[in-house]
Amino acid sequence: MAAAGGNMNAEVVRLDTSLDETEMGIVERMISETEMAEECEKVCIQLIAEEAAKEVLAVRNERCEGCKIEHPSQRNHACMMMPPDETVTTYFDAAVKRIPFYFILESARYSLVSPPIPVHITFDVFERFKWLYLENCVDEERKEIIMEKTIEILQKDYHHGS
Numbered sequence: 001m002a003a004a005g006g007n008m009n010a011e012v013v014r015l016d017t018s019l020d021e022t023e024m025g026i027v028e029r030m031i032s033e034t035e036m037a038e039e040c041e042k043v044c045i046q047l048i049a050e051e052a053a054k055e056v057l058a059v060r061n062e063r064c065e066g067c068k069i070e071h072p073s074q075r076n077h078a079c080m081m082m083p084p085d086e087t088v089t090t091y092f093d094a095a096v097k098r099i100p101f102y103f104i105l106e107s108a109r110y111s112l113v114s115p116p117i118p119v120h121i122t123f124d125v126f127e128r129f130k131w132l133y134l135e136n137c138v139d140e141e142r143k144e145i146i147m148e149k150t151i152e153i154l155q156k157d158y159h160h161g162s
Contacts, residue, residue, distance in 0.1 A: 036117050040125045043108035045142070048099060048129070049149035052088075053157075055095035056150060060087050084154035088147055096132055096146075105129075 061067045066077030075081075082090070105126055109117045131139040 033118075033121055037121050037124050040108050040117055040121065041128055043111060044104055044125060044129060045146055045149065047104045047107055048096070048101075048132075049146050049153060051099045051104065052092065052095055052146060052150040053153040055098045056088055056091045056154070058098075059091040059095045063091075084157075085151050087154060088151045092143075092147055092150065099132070101126075101129060101132060 060079045060082065064077055064079035065071075066073075067079060071077060079087075105122055108125070109122050128139070128142065131142070
């Protein structure tokens with residue numbers, strides 16, 4: 001039995017080392033497609049965070065009673081008193097629903113390489129973000145990454161007085 005297992009492993013090694021140019025091209029393309037998808041995902045995360053920062057502020061201002069009645073005192077504007085991390089935590093879920101994800105995906109697809117990333121890779125990346133739009137489908141890891149980047153963007157603006 002052990003000898004059979006040894007022969008099988010030897011055959012696998014032989015097959016792996018005997019790839020012709022076409023097979024090597026397929027393996028290289030698979031690796032580069034994986035790299036393209038990962039790079040596309042990184043760009044999407046950054047673009048989503050940038051859009052989320054804008055939308056978080058918009059939702060915050062829409063829900064602020066001081067903004068609704070155009071109160072002249074900043075003290076009567078809850079939106080002015082809320083730090084970036086609290087703003088993102090409070091309004092992220094509502095804000096992210098407003099983000100035009102197809103536009104972001106296309107922007108990422110065209111910004112990375114010329115010619116653009118193939119559509120099938122774009123769909124793979126889209127699957128990674130479907131939780132943004134589907135109820136009961138949350139990817140907590142990606143959500144946390146995007147929220148952290150959104151907080152960073154707002155903190156930079158917050159500390160620069162913008």
